[in-house]
Amino acid sequence: MNKDMKILVVDDFSTMRRIIKNLLRDLGFSNTDEADDGNTALPMLQTGKYDFLVTDWNMPGMTGIELLQHVRSDESLKTLPVLMVTAEAKRDQIVAAAQAGVNGYVVKPFTAAVLKEKIEKIFERIDS
């Protein structure tokens, strides 16, 4: 797993973005950018600079699941690993995220250990 990879953190609450960025930094990933919803995130992703997307689900404007669907239908982005970090905990939602092609799903409130485990798992699977 490349610790220099560029990560985009998408959440409508600035404090949650800060928390995730801090946790990522603790895990050795300090190359992070932020966006506050899918509408802001998508053009950033389309620049092709990002190696990993961490997104919330429930956001005004474009939601995380819509962002995921856009990413998967975009030829240049469809292989981008996506981790969903969200308070949405309905089974149907998790199944929908899986069907939309999410690589990992973390429910809030979460711990640093869970975030680490999920990120490692995603890249283990990609690297193997």
Place this chain on the structure above:
Amino acid sequence: MTDENQTKDNPANSFENKLKEQANQLKELVDSGDVSGALSIISELNETRDKTLYQEVGRLTRSLHESIRNFHIDGAGESSNSELSAIDDASDRLAYVVDMTNKAANKTLDLVEDTMPYASGISAEAKSLQSDWGRLQRKEMKPEEFRTLTATMGKFLSKLCNDSDKVYDNLSQILLAQDFQDLTGQVINRVTGLVKDVEENLVHLVTMAGQVDKITGTVHDVEQQETATDIEGEGPQMHTETRDDVVSGQDDVDDLLSSLGF
């Protein structure tokens, strides 16, 4: 108002009783060929219906006024009234909660980010001293190295005193930053009270309007409310412990995903 009272005083119900009573009479009159008698009963019924309707509309209007007064919703024309409406006030209060929690979270994050370098600095220096200390104990140290170690140790100890004071200070500020819970809790409780009042008033209005509908025979085309699709984001789910369409935590999510082949 209890149901019992409502039934007793209710003009709509007394109209219904009168209707039943006179319907039989009407049938008898029609059967016996007394057309003018029948027509007079019909017009009597019409009159009662109109009177009841006016009464009900009157009651509805009164209730509406009362409810509006209870909501403290000020019409645009009453701008002279500088007092905030309860709804505006509630929005302001909730905005205050968002603001307070935001400030507290940012303050806590600032302090944590400020504290972390102290902890990692202390840890890094202690580790380097530990290896020198080991060499000293194993008597592997030359006299001049020992002098350097003594000086480094002295500096480290005074830095440790300062830094741990700073860490302690930051931790107590983090502690204090949690005082928002008390204030936001009080505010949220007040707003919850208001929402309950508004609901009660609305239910009352709906009941009153129902009486008018009954007399006028109005049937509403209640459009089926679009049910939210299952995957629409709704924020944190409530009462998760009693719902089985919601996972209970990360372990459940992992189980579900692995059952899907993840």
